[in-house]
Amino acid sequence: MAPLIEIKNLNTRFFTADGVVKAVNDVSYSMESGEILGVVGESGCGKSVHALSMMQLIPDPPGKITGGEVWFEGHDLLELDEREMRKVRGRDIAMIFQDPMSSLNPVFTVGHQIVEALRIHTDLTKKEARERAGELLTLVGIPGAKTRLDDYPHQFSGGMRQRAMIAMGLSCMPKLLIADEPTTALDVTIQAQIIDLVKNLQQELGMAIMWITHDLGVVAEMAERINVMYAGSIIESGKVNDIYKQTRHPYTIGLLGSLPRLDDPPGTELTAIPGLPPDLLALPEGCAFAARCAYRTEKCVAEKPSLVEVDGSDHIVSCWHWEEIAGKQANE
Amino acid sequence: MTNITSEEIIETDYAIREHRSLWIDAWQRLISSKTALLGMFIVTVFVVSSVGAHFFWEYEPKKDLDYSLKLKPPTLVANEEVPSVHLFGTDKLGRDIFRRVVHGGWNSLRVGIVAVGISLILGGTIGLISGFYENMNMTSMELITLFGVTGFSLGLLSAWIAGQPIQAFLLAGLGVVAAAFPEFQKDKPTRMLIFAAAGGILLAVPALSVSKTTALICGLYGVLSGMLISRALDGNFFSSTMMRFMDIILSFPGYLLAIAIVAFLGPGLEKGMIAIGIVGIPVYARLTRSAVLSVIQKEYILAAQSVGEGHGRILFHHLMPNILSPVIVQTTMGLAAAILSAAALGFLGLGAIPPEPEWGAMLGDSYRYLASGAWWAVLFPGIAIMLSVLGFNLLGDGLRDALDPKLRT
Numbered sequence: 001m002a003p004l005i006e007i008k009n010l011n012t013r014f015f016t017a018d019g020v021v022k023a024v025n026d027v028s029y030s031m032e033s034g035e036i037l038g039v040v041g042e043s044g045c046g047k048s049v050h051a052l053s054m055m056q057l058i059p060d061p062p063g064k065i066t067g068g069e070v071w072f073e074g075h076d077l078l079e080l081d082e083r084e085m086r087k088v089r090g091r092d093i094a095m096i097f098q099d100p101m102s103s104l105n106p107v108f109t110v111g112h113q114i115v116e117a118l119r120i121h122t123d124l125t126k127k128e129a130r131e132r133a134g135e136l137l138t139l140v141g142i143p144g145a146k147t148r149l150d151d152y153p154h155q156f157s158g159g160m161r162q163r164a165m166i167a168m169g170l171s172c173m174p175k176l177l178i179a180d181e182p183t184t185a186l187d188v189t190i191q192a193q194i195i196d197l198v199k200n201l202q203q204e205l206g207m208a209i210m211w212i213t214h215d216l217g218v219v220a221e222m223a224e225r226i227n228v229m230y231a232g233s234i235i236e237s238g239k240v241n242d243i244y245k246q247t248r249h250p251y252t253i254g255l256l257g258s259l260p261r262l263d264d265p266p267g268t269e270l271t272a273i274p275g276l277p278p279d280l281l282a283l284p285e286g287c288a289f290a291a292r293c294a295y296r297t298e299k300c301v302a303e304k305p306s307l308v309e310v311d312g313s314d315h316i317v318s319c320w321h322w323e324e325i326a327g328k329q330a331n332e
Numbered sequence: 333m334t335n336i337t338s339e340e341i342i343e344t345d346y347a348i349r350e351h352r353s354l355w356i357d358a359w360q361r362l363i364s365s366k367t368a369l370l371g372m373f374i375v376t377v378f379v380v381s382s383v384g385a386h387f388f389w390e391y392e393p394k395k396d397l398d399y400s401l402k403l404k405p406p407t408l409v410a411n412e413e414v415p416s417v418h419l420f421g422t423d424k425l426g427r428d429i430f431r432r433v434v435h436g437g438w439n440s441l442r443v444g445i446v447a448v449g450i451s452l453i454l455g456g457t458i459g460l461i462s463g464f465y466e467n468m469n470m471t472s473m474e475l476i477t478l479f480g481v482t483g484f485s486l487g488l489l490s491a492w493i494a495g496q497p498i499q500a501f502l503l504a505g506l507g508v509v510a511a512a513f514p515e516f517q518k519d520k521p522t523r524m525l526i527f528a529a530a531g532g533i534l535l536a537v538p539a540l541s542v543s544k545t546t547a548l549i550c551g552l553y554g555v556l557s558g559m560l561i562s563r564a565l566d567g568n569f570f571s572s573t574m575m576r577f578m579d580i581i582l583s584f585p586g587y588l589l590a591i592a593i594v595a596f597l598g599p600g601l602e603k604g605m606i607a608i609g610i611v612g613i614p615v616y617a618r619l620t621r622s623a624v625l626s627v628i629q630k631e632y633i634l635a636a637q638s639v640g641e642g643h644g645r646i647l648f649h650h651l652m653p654n655i656l657s658p659v660i661v662q663t664t665m666g667l668a669a670a671i672l673s674a675a676a677l678g679f680l681g682l683g684a685i686p687p688e689p690e691w692g693a694m695l696g697d698s699y700r701y702l703a704s705g706a707w708w709a710v711l712f713p714g715i716a717i718m719l720s721v722l723g724f725n726l727l728g729d730g731l732r733d734a735l736d737p738k739l740r741t
Contacts, residue, residue: 060469061568082471090639097638103631107653116649118562168639207362 111149368730374723450609455616465567483507563625
C-alpha cells in the first residue's frame with residue numbers, strides 16, 4: 001500500500017538580514033494512513049517548521065521552501081498553488097496549535113468558528129453546520145455542547161479551548177491531523193485528558209496523526225513511530241520500542257538520559273546534554289551534533305553522516321558510531 | 333456558614349449568567365463613565381442641532397443682511413433699539429449669531445465626517461494592505477490586482493498633468509504586466525531599465541499631442557513610475573514604499589500642508605475637507621498597519637489559514653473586527669481634530685467662502701471688533717468650536733476605555 005504522505009528531501013530556509021537560516025534540512029520520511037507519528041526535538045530544531053512547510057504556511061518572505069517533494073494522494077503538495085492548497089488545508093490535512101489561548105479568534109463565538117471551518121469545505125447549510133458543530137463539540141467531550149456553541153473563547157478554559165480546536169481540526173474528517181505541541185500550554189491533568197481524547201478519536205475515526213512535541217513521555221504513550229530531529233534534520237527514526245530500548249544516536253541517548261526518573265534517589269542532579277544546539281545560520285560541515293557528543297571523532301567533524309538502517313528493521317539513524325553504541329549497550 | 337439561595341447562585345455564577353456581547357459590554361462600560369457621558373451628551377446636542385437646523389430651519393446666508401442691527405449685544409427680549417430677539421447678539425452685518433452658530437454646526441459636522449471619511453478609507457486601506465501582505469504571501473491574482481491599482485493611482489498624477497485619463501490606464505496596464513511576469517529578468521538591472529523605458533514611452537507618447545513640455549514631464553514621471561513598478565515584487569516592498577510615502581506626508585506640519593493643498597485646489601469648504609482628509613491619511617494608515625501587524629501574529633490567523641480560509645476572508649472576517657477598537661477611537665478623536673482644522677482654515681479665510689456660516693470664518697470676521705467691545709461676536713463661535721472638540725475628545729477617551737479595558741490607567 002502506498003503511504004498516506006511521503007516527504008522527500010524537504011528543505012526550508014529563512015532568508016534573514018543576518019544570513020540564511022537552515023531551518024529544515026533534507027527531511028525525508030513517510031506516514032501510513034492511520035498511523036501515529038511522534039516528532040520530537042528541542043526548541044528550534046525544525047519540527048514545527050517542517051510541518052508548516054508541508055502545509056505551505058511558511059511566511060514568505062523571509063521563509064522559502066527551497067527543495068523537496070511532499071506527496072499526498074498522488075499530488076506533490078509543494079507544486080500546488082495557493083488556491084488548490086486551500087482545499088487541502090482543513091479538508092485533507094488539519095492542524096492544531098500549541099497555544100489554545102490564542103488560536104481561537106476572541107471576537108467570534110466558538111460555534112461560529114467551527115461552523116465556518118465546516119462550511120469552507122462542505123455544502124452544509126448554516127443550520128446543518130451548526131448541528132454538526134454541536135456534535136463535534138460533544139465528540140471532543142465538552143458537556144452541554146449545544147449551549148456552549150454560543151460562548152466566546154474567553155468563556156472556555158484552556159483545556160476546553162484545546163478541545164474546541166481539536167473539534168475544528170476534525171470538522172472535515174481529515175486524513176492527517178498535525179498536532180503542533182497541543183499539550184505544551186496545558187497543565188498535566190488536562191494534558192492527560194487531551195492525549196486520551198486524541199487517542200480515542202484516532203481509534204474511532206482512523207486518521208493519521210503527527211504529534212509534534214518535546215515531551216518524550218507523551219510520545220512514548222501515544223506514538224507508534226518516532227522521528228527525532230536535531231538542527232533541522234531527522235537524526236533517528238524508528239518504532240517507539242526501538243527508540244526507547246535500543247537507542248542508537250548519542251543525542252537521543254542524551255535526551256532520554258536527561259529525563260527525571262521516579263526511582264532516582266532524591267537530590268540526584270539531572271543529566272543535561274552539554275553545550276547548545278548549533279547556530280542554524282552556520283551549520284557545521286560534519287555532524288551537527290558533533291560539538292556536544294561524547295563519541296566525537298575527527299570523522300564526525302569532517303563528514304556528515306547519512307541515515308542508515310540499524311539492525312535490519314526500519315529503525316534508522318545518522319551517526320558514524322551507532323555500532324559502537326550498540327555494542328556498548330549490549331555489554332551493559 | 334451562610335446559606336445561598338438558588339437565585340443568588342444564578343446571579344453570581346458566571347457560567348450560568350446570560351452572557352453579553354462585546355458591544356453591549358462596551359456600551360455598559362461607556363455609560364458608566366461620567367466624562368464619556370458628558371462627551372456623548374455634547375456630541376448628541378451638536379449633531380441633533382446641526383442636522384435639525386439644516387433640514388428644518390431655513391437659512392439663506394446670502395440674503396441675511398441688516399446694517400441697522402450691526403453688532404448688537406445679546407438680547408433676551410425685544411426692545412425699541414433691537415426689535416428682534418438675538419440670543420447671541422449680531423455680527424458686523426447685523427446677522428443673528430445664534431442662527432449662524434447653529435447652522436455653522438452643520439458645516440463643521442460635514443467637514444468632520446467627509447475629512448475623516450477620506451482619511452479613514454484611504455489610510456485604512458493602505459494600512460490594511462501593507463500590514464497584511466507584509467506577513468502573507470500574495471497569490472498571483474492578488475499581486476496583479478494590487479499592481480493594477482498601484483499603477484492606476486500613480487498614473488492619476490500624469491493623467492491630471494496631461495489632462496488625459498488614458499495615462500492612468502496605461503500605467504495600470506504596465507503594473508498588471510509587471511505583476512504577471514514576476515520572473516522576467518528578475519533581480520537584474522535589465523528589468524528596471526525595461527520597465528522604466530516602457531513607463532516613459534507609455535506616458536510621453538500620448539502627452540505629445542498636448543505639448544512637448546508636457547510630454548517631457550510625463551515621460552520623466554513615467555520613467556520613475558516604471559522603476560518603482562519593476563521593483564515592487566512583494567508585499568514587504570509595497571508596504572515599506574507606502575509607509576515611507578506616509579512618512580513624507582507626516583513630515584509636513586499638518587496645517588501647513590492643508591493650507592498648501594487648499595491654496596492648490598482653491599478655497600471652499602469642499603476643498604478644505606479634501607485637504608484635511610489628505611493630511612489625516614498617514615495617521616490612519618500607520619494605526620491600521622500597526623494594529624494588523626500585531627493581530628496577524630496571533631495563532632488564530634494561522635489556525636484560520638490551516639483550515640483553508642482564503643486571504644479575503646482572513647482579512648475582512650478575522651482581522652477587521654480585531655483591529656476595530658483602536659480605529660473607532662481614532663476616528664472619534666479625528667472628528668474633533670478635523671473640526672478644529674476646518675475652523676483654522678476658515679479663520680485664515682481658506683475654508684468656507686463667505687457668507688457661508690462657519691465657526692472659524694465667523695471668528696476671523698469678528699475678532700477685529702473685539703477691541704470695540706463686541707465680545708459676543710467672537711465668544712459664541714469660539715465656545716461652539718471648543719465644546720464640539722471637547723465633546724468628541726471626551727467621547728473618544730470614553731470609547732478607548734470601554735473598548736479596550738486593558739489600556740485603562
